[in-house]
Amino acid sequence: MQETLALVTGAAGGIGEAVTRLLAEQGTTVAAVDRDAERLAETAALLRKEGLAVTGFAADVTSSSAVERLVEEVETRLGPVHQLVNAAGVLRLGPAHTLTDEDWNATFAVNATGVFHVSRAVVDRMIGRRRGAVVTVASNAAGTARAEMAAYAASKAAATAFTKCLGLEVASYGIRCNVVAPGSTDTPMLRGMHTAETAAQASVAGRPEQYRVGIPLGKVALPEDVARAVAFLLSDDAGHITLHELTVDGGATLG
Ligand code: NAD
Secondary structure: OOOOEEEEEOOOOHHHHHHHHHHHHOOOEEEEEEOOHHHHHHHHHHHHHOOOOEEEEEOOOOOHHHHHHHHHHHHHHHOOOOEEEEOOOOOOOOOHHHOOHHHHHHHHHHHHHHHHHHHHHHHHHHHHHOOEEEEEEOOHHHOOOOOOOHHHHHHHHHHHHHHHHHHHHHHHHOEEEEEEEEOOEOOHHHHHHOOHHHHHHHHHHOOHHHOOOOOOOOOOEOHHHHHHHHHHHHOHHHOOOOOOEEEEOOOOOOO
16 A cells, blocks of 8 residues: 655644644654754654654744755655644734734734745645645634634635645646634643633633633543544545535534
């Protein structure tokens, strides 16, 4: 069987790390990408120690030239990339009318433009090989209004629309492009929003004063819950699924 190589962004921690681990456990070789070089090196070393085929590549997805160099280097060292997971992301909270230009631009630079940069560089190479699968980790906030998340939600809606348009264009080459839309997931990003003690409580109960809904399943997701959905959409089991947005939020968006 032909070896599979996946490139995962945001792989130093949280959901990206869980995706990297799961894919590697399933036998995929993983190019793990993150801008936090130190944490990435620790994560990659830990996974390699467990016998998993994970190589770390430090890169910032906001730079198109850095991304082009990254993908070139990954393919030179490890071979053709068959799977791409866009998990790198940032969250800046605040009422829309107080967001700074910097908040807005920094959010879009990673969550929307970063997805564009990496997807463009990888898919351009996949087309000639007529094989590939892309999953963008967006957010349930892309489709449901959330207080204090205007820049984040807008950037995730952009990433979602981009991924679906890309998927339409490359479907005839056998390349599938899907979106996983997580809700509250227990990662450093979520813990940054609340104190560690209140994270689960606030997410489960909801805060009606902020028009936020709760989670019908009664718990926040683990990074592994999201990783399993990503791995499914990348796999041959999802061979006839493309342009799909799979919500993994315990029912929080009620649909
Ligand atoms: P996290 O903060 O734990 O991990 C994000 C990773 O992305 C970090 O390792 C960070 O260094 C990396 N990163 C940020 N900017 C980068 C850049 N410019 N270039 C390369 N790497 C960069 O967050 P997480 O919760 O694991 O989030 C993973 C994805 O899931 C994000 O896209 C996030 O928006 C999305 N998401 C998270 C939640 C949640 O509740 N945690 C909910 C919905 C969606």
